[in-house]
Amino acid sequence: MSKKVTEIVAELAQPIVDELNLELVDIEYVKEGKDWFLRVFIDSEDGIDIEDCGNVSEKLSELLDEQDPIDNLYFLDVSSPGAERPLKKEKDFQKAIGKQVAIKTYEPINGEKMFEGQLLNFDGAEVTLLQTIKTRKKEIVIPYEKVASARLAVTF
Template sequence: MEEHNFELVDVEYVKEGTNWYLRVFIDKKGGITIDDCELVSKSLEKTLDKEDPIKNSYILEVSSPGLDRPLKKDSDFERYKGRIVDIKLYKAFNKKKEYSGELIGLKDNIVYIIDEDGNELSFNRNDIAIIRLAILF
């Protein structure tokens, strides 16, 4: 993947119904095309078939993380500074579990946003179930 400048965003291995899915989310500067997904899928299939790390059968899916991509890596918080994010917490804070606002950044494992009322809020990264880029209409 590195030779094509793809970034591995996330990997999921989940069971849905009777099928197992190995989902690989990739990104690159300028965005991902269907040809990129096909290239990575074929490359991964060869490696996975050779190494055989997953013994049961599964469906391999390769895609972009989407417009509402989750922020996982420290570099994501720098890359998307200034963008609107949606945050879901494990436990309620001020009687709410969901927040939205402009991403200010990440420092010392604390995520900072400015909410729609202009208040600066901070959340310990360990308290965040998921943080995603917001889709604005």
């Protein structure tokens, strides 16, 4: 079975971000209209700037040109995941403990599929959120395997 484009790009990008002391957050390969976009999201403890994005883009672009793993013409976009950073890996959930998150589940839990609240705990099997509904606070436990997507949530 051949590897997906995102897996190949991850293998090429990981040593580059490691060398620059950055973190590879996510990779998307998507078609929008008639154009394909390869989006590489990077971050670091101190945040990233345009120079970091440029360095990764330049080095990754050279490797992609050499190895040519993608059949289609595409646009390479290297950027920060932004304030509403996706939580993809277990370590992302660990780092988000205490922060506001939004979670979508594959199937309803107590009749709901969308949850937002403070991430209280993540033990690898379950995600515990503290939801505030009007003036009531309620803890909800979501099985990790039922999480379809999760991201940091910006609250005002």
